[in-house]
Amino acid sequence: xxxxxxxxxxxxxxxxxxxxxxxxxxxxxxxxxxxxxxxxxxxxxxxxxxxxxxxxxxxxxxxxxxxxxxxxxxxxxxxxxxxxxxxxxxxxxxxxxxxxxxxxxxxxxxxx
Amino acid sequence: xxxxxxxxxxxxxxxxxxxxxxxxxxxxxxxxxxxxxxxxxxxxxxxxxxxxxxxxxxxxxxxxxxxxxxxxxxxxxxxxxxxxxxxxxxxxxxxxxxxxxxxxxxxxxxxx
Numbered sequence: 614x615x616x617x618x619x620x621x622x623x624x625x626x627x628x629x630x631x632x633x634x635x636x637x638x639x640x641x642x643x644x645x646x647x648x649x650x651x652x653x654x655x656x657x658x659x660x661x662x663x664x665x666x667x668x669x670x671x672x673x674x675x676x677x678x679x680x681x682x683x684x685x686x687x688x689x690x691x692x693x694x695x696x697x698x699x700x701x702x703x704x705x706x707x708x709x710x711x712x713x714x715x716x717x718x719x720x721x722x723x724x725x
Numbered sequence: 726x727x728x729x730x731x732x733x734x735x736x737x738x739x740x741x742x743x744x745x746x747x748x749x750x751x752x753x754x755x756x757x758x759x760x761x762x763x764x765x766x767x768x769x770x771x772x773x774x775x776x777x778x779x780x781x782x783x784x785x786x787x788x789x790x791x792x793x794x795x796x797x798x799x800x801x802x803x804x805x806x807x808x809x810x811x812x813x814x815x816x817x818x819x820x821x822x823x824x825x826x827x828x829x830x831x832x833x834x835x836x837x
Contacts, residue, residue: 649828654831713768713770
């Protein structure tokens with residue numbers, strides 16, 4: 614059974630600092646990995662999706678890397694802003710199933 | 726604008742009562758999903774449907790039921806058999822089983 618872990622559960626940084634969010638998974642036989650953002654009391658917004666054949670994906674200030682063999686993905690957010698404060702979740706899809714396995718998320722606070 | 730609409734935003738259930746959560750999408754997506762989110766945990770899949778009139782149990786289907794009579798709609802009923810229904814419920818959809826999932830804004834269910 615795929616286990617997805619996100620450590621730390623929460624972090625607080627001053628505005629302007631770069632954010633590094635970690636996601637680890639136990640089974641490397643994945644089809645893709647997705648990063649989501651969740652604001653309090655809201656649904657999930659997809660940020661980046663990395664296919665298993667890719668090493669990284671970029672969108673604006675966001676960059677996600679994938680090391681499938683070591684079971685890790687990292688989401689980098691450059692020059693953080695207070696508006697980046699949210700919970701960030703990662704989810705992996707296995708090769709042989711379309712059900713996602715989610716991490717519990719990392720709650721980020723960016724201090725002005 | 727295309728999207729997923731969940732209603733109501735807040736719902737209260739009395740003991741012994743069944744309640745139904747609504748999920749409607751106008752994205753013309755074939756697949757729809759119901760997830761449960763508890764504090765400090767990742768999303769867990771309750772039910773999913775790949776096509777109209779067909780649905781499958783997820784990891785925590787006990788105490789829940791669904792129907793898929795129309796492509797746009799996938800209502801979830803929380804029955805009295807679900808002894809711990811207090812949670813945040815999220816509906817999602819995607820165009821195909823390997824496409825990114827899009828989420829609604831959720832329904833928060835509490836016990837009276």
